[in-house]
Amino acid sequence: MLLIFFSFAFEQNLEHSSCTYCGQCVAVCPTGALTEVDHTPDVLRALADPAKTVIVQTAPAVRAALGEEFGMEPGTLVTGKMVTALRALGFDYVFDTDFAADLTIMEEGTELLDRLNRHLKGDKTAKLPILTSCCPGWVNFFEYYYPDLKDIPSTAKSPQQMFGAIAKTYFADIIKVDRKDMVVISIMPCLAKKI
Ligand code: SF4
Numbered sequence: 001m002l003l004i005f006f007s008f009a010f011e012q013n014l015e016h017s018s019c020t021y022c023g024q025c026v027a028v029c030p031t032g033a034l035t036e037v038d039h040t041p042d043v044l045r046a047l048a049d050p051a052k053t054v055i056v057q058t059a060p061a062v063r064a065a066l067g068e069e070f071g072m073e074p075g076t077l078v079t080g081k082m083v084t085a086l087r088a089l090g091f092d093y094v095f096d097t098d099f100a101a102d103l104t105i106m107e108e109g110t111e112l113l114d115r116l117n118r119h120l121k122g123d124k125t126a127k128l129p130i131l132t133s134c135c136p137g138w139v140n141f142f143e144y145y146y147p148d149l150k151d152i153p154s155t156a157k158s159p160q161q162m163f164g165a166i167a168k169t170y171f172a173d174i175i176k177v178d179r180k181d182m183v184v185i186s187i188m189p190c191l192a193k194k195i
Contacts, residue, residue, distance in 0.1 A: 022137030023191025046183040047090040054183045055093040057163045061189040100163035107156035127151045134158035137192035160186050
C-alpha cells in the first residue's frame with residue numbers, strides 16, 4: 001500500500017497548483033526524491049552536431065561557486081578555468097551574462113524615467129513604484145497572487161532572457177549564422193531560471 005503524505009493544495013496537480021516554479025522544494029529535498037529536469041543530454045547532442053553553433057552564457061555567481069566543487073576555497077574566482085573548460089567541451093562562444101545585465105539596467109532605467117515623467121504629467125496609466133526581479137519564480141508569484149498589480153513590475157526581460165534575444169538576433173547576424181542553427185545555453189545558479 002503506497003501512502004502519500006503530501007499533494008498540491010486543494011488536490012490540484014502541479015500545473016494547476018499555485019506553484020511558482022521557484023525550485024526551492026527540489027533544492028531542499030533531503031532524499032533527492034524531487035529533482036530537476038536534466039537537460040545535459042540535449043546540450044551534449046547540440047555540441048556533437050557540426051551544423052549547430054553552440055553559445056553559452058554563464059551567470060556571475062557560477063564563476064565564484066564552481067571552484068568549491070573542485071575543493072577550492074569558497075568564493076575562489078575560476079573564470080579563466082571555467083571558460084577554458086567550456087571551450088574544451090566544444091562551445092563555440094562563451095559569454096558572461098554580465099553584459100546583458102547592463103542592458104537590463106539600461107532598459108529598466110529608461111522605463112523608470114518614462115513612468116516618472118508621465119506620472120508627473122498626471123498620466124494615471126504610469127504606475128509607480130516600479131518593481132523588478134530577474135527571478136521567474138518571483139514574476140510567477142506576482143502574477144498568480146497580485147494579478148491586479150501586474151503593471152507594476154518592469155516589463156524589461158531578465159539578463160538571461162536579454163542575452164538569448166540578443167544572441168539569436170544581433171549576434172547571429174554578426175557571425176552570419178541562421179538563428180535556427182544557433183543553440184543558446186545558460187549556466188545559472190538557480191533552478192527557477194529553467195522556467
Ligand atoms: S517549485 Fe517552489 S512553489 Fe513550486 S512546489 Fe516547489 S517550493 Fe513550492
